[in-house]
Amino acid sequence: MKHLKIFSIIIIFFLSGFTQNYNKLSKEKKTYAIVIHGGAGNITKMTEEYEKAYYDKLNEALILGDSILKNGGTAVDAVEQIIMVLENSPLFNAGKGAVFSNRGICELDASIMNGENLTAGAVAGVTDIKNPIKAARFVMEKSQHVMLTGSGASEFAKLNGLEIVPNEYFQTEKRKKSWEKAVENEADAHGTVGCVVLDTYGNLAAGTSTGGLTNKKYGRVGDSPIIGAGTYADNSSCAVSCTGTGEFFIRLAVAHEVSALIKYKKLSLQEAADFVIHNELEKLKGDGGLIAVDNKGNIAFSFNTEGMFRGYLKSDGKKEILFYK
Numbered sequence: 001m002k003h004l005k006i007f008s009i010i011i012i013f014f015l016s017g018f019t020q021n022y023n024k025l026s027k028e029k030k031t032y033a034i035v036i037h038g039g040a041g042n043i044t045k046m047t048e049e050y051e052k053a054y055y056d057k058l059n060e061a062l063i064l065g066d067s068i069l070k071n072g073g074t075a076v077d078a079v080e081q082i083i084m085v086l087e088n089s090p091l092f093n094a095g096k097g098a099v100f101s102n103r104g105i106c107e108l109d110a111s112i113m114n115g116e117n118l119t120a121g122a123v124a125g126v127t128d129i130k131n132p133i134k135a136a137r138f139v140m141e142k143s144q145h146v147m148l149t150g151s152g153a154s155e156f157a158k159l160n161g162l163e164i165v166p167n168e169y170f171q172t173e174k175r176k177k178s179w180e181k182a183v184e185n186e187a188d189a190h191g192t193v194g195c196v197v198l199d200t201y202g203n204l205a206a207g208t209s210t211g212g213l214t215n216k217k218y219g220r221v222g223d224s225p226i227i228g229a230g231t232y233a234d235n236s237s238c239a240v241s242c243t244g245t246g247e248f249f250i251r252l253a254v255a256h257e258v259s260a261l262i263k264y265k266k267l268s269l270q271e272a273a274d275f276v277i278h279n280e281l282e283k284l285k286g287d288g289g290l291i292a293v294d295n296k297g298n299i300a301f302s303f304n305t306e307g308m309f310r311g312y313l314k315s316d317g318k319k320e321i322l323f324y325k
């Protein structure tokens with residue numbers, strides 16, 4: 001009897017220790033972070049009405065991401081769903097509301113990367129896939145390729161049951177007007193969207209979606225669908241999404257450069273982001289910005305333009321949405 005009592009006490013002791021440790025462990029693993037952008041450029045004081053519209057949409061995207069991650073969704077799920085919210089809004093230069101190319105239509109680029117296994121997917125120059133970021137995820141997960149372009153991407157999307165729309169769906173009056181102006185002289189368009197996430201499993205993901213530059217010619221492709229230029233994610237360093245004049249971001253392989261500076265030079269996330277934007281990009285007279293998150297949940301923004309639509313939300317409840325410098 002006495003032995004049984006001692007035995008039970010020992011069991012209860014171990015069990016309570018286990019429960020405590022388990023709770024601690026599951027709490028520790030609940031850390032997550034989301035960072036989003038809605039493009040960098042000449043963003044200065046806007047009307048209250050515009051500010052509210054941008055705030056509300058970015059806030060909606062962050063709140064959706066929060067519920068996905070809280071409920072055990074993955075970083076890739078959150079990146080895809082958040083970017084779809086922004087693609088579906090005419091406020092941004094991605095999906096509906098994309099800028100016009102010199103052909104007078106919308107030609108869209110997007111990419112996504114999973115930092116857990118370095119898989120990636122992208123589509124470029126697509127004209128009829130409602131949500132290019134969803135197509136990019138399908139390329140990543142359901143094909144043996146990384147990037148599909150134009151009609152091939154469209155065929156792949158149709159085969160996989162993705163929603164196909166006429167090009168008019170993407171076109172808005174506002175973008176048409178700025179294209180008409182741009183035909184005469186250069187326009188400063190912005191509104192590319194991007195998202196980087198650390199999920200509760202410790203995995204990183206990044207995604208970017210855009211209509212590219214107003215009046216772009218000859219099937220021009222920017223940095224957004226290029227892995228290493230506009231988008232990159234690696235669990236051992238960070239996840240990055242860029243926005244700006246894509247030609248500079250491609251030449252500098254900006255997103256991968258940030259990751260490499262962390263991995264090999266042991267810079268902090270903010271140091272790496274600032275070095276690439278304020279040093280390397282500025283040397284080439286490039287313009288734009290980036291968002292990043294690392295595997296500890298640190299976040300960073302960096303841009304050399306007047307403003308960048310941006311926001312973040314962390315598992316500790318911190319949230320901020322900003323537009324200007």
Ligand code: ASP
Pocket residue numbers: 039040189190191192210211212213221222223224230242243244245246247
């Ligand atoms: N980076 C995009 C491109 O060059 C445009 C942007 O971010 O505004 O296609």
